[in-house]
Amino acid sequence: MTRKLLAVTALTTLGFAAAFAGQARAADAQRGNFGTMPDGRDVPAVTLTNGRGVSATVIALGASLQALKMPDKAGKVADVQIGYDTLEGYLAKPEFFGATVGRVANRIAKGRFTIDGKNYKTPTNDGPNSLHGGGKGFDKVLWDVVDVKSGPVSSVTLRYVSPDGDMGYPGTLTTFATYSLDERNQLMIEYRATTDKPTYVNISNHAYWNLAGVGSPRGAMGHLVTIPAERYTPTDATAIPTGQHAPVAGTVFDFRTPRAIGDRVRDARDRQIAFGRGYDHNWVIGDAVTPTTHLMARVFEPVSGRGYELWSNQPGLQFYSGNFFNGTITGKNGQIYRMGDAIVMEPQLFPDAPNQPNFPSVRLNPGQTYKNTMVYKLIIQR
Template sequence: MSKENGMRAWGFAGAALLMAAATPALAAEAKRSTFGRLPDGRTVEAVTLTNGQGMSATLISYGASIQSVIVPDRQGQPADVALGYATIEEYLAKPQYLGSTVGRFANRIARGRFTLEGRAYTVPVNNGENSLHGGTEGFDKVNWTVRDVKSGPTASVTMRYVSPDNDQGYPGQMTVDCTYSLDERNQLTIEYRATTNAPTIVNITNHAYWNLGGEGSNRGAMGHLVTIPAQTFLPTDAGAIPTGEFRPVEGTAFDFRQPRAVGERVREASDQQILFGRGYDHNWVIGREVTRDLHLMARVEDPVSGRSFELLSNQPGLQFYSGNFLDATTVGKSKRLYRLGDAIVMEPQLFPDTPNRPEFPSARLNPGQTYRNIMVYRFQTSRGAAATAGE
């Protein structure tokens, strides 16, 4: 081989090595397995998404739910940061919306009634006198069909549920796809898409409970630092139905424009809204409409473990719930009781009771339209020294 040809060959080889070094390995994998069986014999599937950074997420077809999310801390030690059960029998025995997809209409509808095109509809009442998260047999209590599982630079699973006309009283047949994906940047993305064959209403979200210290740890989530970039929130009546007021957060226990520990003001009995919710269970106004792009909804950090996430979405509202009804009667995956304040929930969505509030962004979905709710959890780990956070 001539010197010139040798140099050319080295150049091609060198370029190939550089390209290989610059291209991330296809480390994200999706593995399908059986989680359990329903009483009628149907299989509940599990799909575990794993990347090369030590993060994984396990999703189950029952309720299109997050069953676990494992993230390393600042020392590289992994922990499951999502509350959930170890078996399908526990999901059936004590439903808690743990990581579930909720719909057709997430959150509350006053007295379980709304009007669409001049016709009155009634949906099941399951939260006092109101309807919550789609009713008694909402999306969280059906077994979705796993349609697609992919590995690659991004691992993903897509599940589908076809909700029949008059399902829980809602009009129109609705086809809903839920896609979970995990990439090498530790981004866990949830995307909901829905279409209908008749005018209907829709508001779908995910009800994951987060404890960034680990769902099996002795620490709750009250020491988590939360930032919510909202100027106003929606005060409610005693039944958690918005009054219609857009109240400024300034000077209230609802001001999270700067990072604050959840537990700092969660028990301020001088605030009637805290009394109504037994803590935080309200909708923060991030915008006034669904957008094409994604915007920051919240940032959550656990100073002790160093784990944090940023939550982005295209939705106008963020329901922030401080785990007020975890009453130590639920036994989690780690065989520990889930107690008051052990986790928090962040739900990007339309505003509660939207169908009865013309001043709120519309929840209507027509044939030919596609509903979309995209949520991106950007998990990160700080490298600083461990901090001490109050409980």
């Protein structure tokens, strides 16, 4: 497999745009509408399409990746993002499908944190903890579409202004989410945010991948995963990190060479697997945000020949193996989503970082710009 992977290079945001400035105009961005909110507001949708059979649809609710279609090794195009066909599903049972999650992605223990000696509380929505920004995080609000571009790189940029006190977080936070698609089958998602008061920020994307295609009975457990990390952060029974960095060597968390997810995802002899009902952990890729992107993971589905390499500037990768799908959600094409039908790879800072002094800081001050860049380098092995 590795001999046939696409060539990879680290890209900064400016370098990403400049790399394609001289290419022919081929990628396209088309505006549409995904439905109407209960209060009467329209939900814009923008579909980015390139000349190689790849398209990505982004909806303004949650600045979410609603669909990503790509061909397999035989040229058959399929959607590789599980979610819903209509707005009603995202409103009734959202499940973070493809969504932008924040202000603080992942978990905060008991929803409590302190900034400059002042205590704050964000709503708990995951047992005793706060998850992905609280009960009404960035995934559940309607973003504004502020820019749509066709050209060598097609893109859509969305904006959300989170007011001071939103979900208990201090400061007015202005966030931009940009999705871009180019002719080399690279999908980039970039988040930028600024604040007018010290606050905590950790924004990521919660795309659910099934490279076999939505509706495939194979699910995602046969996907081969590589994560170039020698450490991960163990958790307690409520998925809050203990603060330790544990070696992956000799454990079910060792993905330094390609392994099928299903090989060890049910091995409850490891307490960590029992806690999460599978993988729902943070892998330590680095110790700080970096100026350029670096490899976070490779994911490959051998039957279809579809895959991707994920690059980001973030130090942590939350890998979730879809452990809590229990057949109660009916999604695209009337498919019932079951345990292991899709996986999530979230580049981010570490879980519960506001309460973990040894973890990279998620603090954002006025005058600073938060940035999370993610590049999905799509693979079609023919």
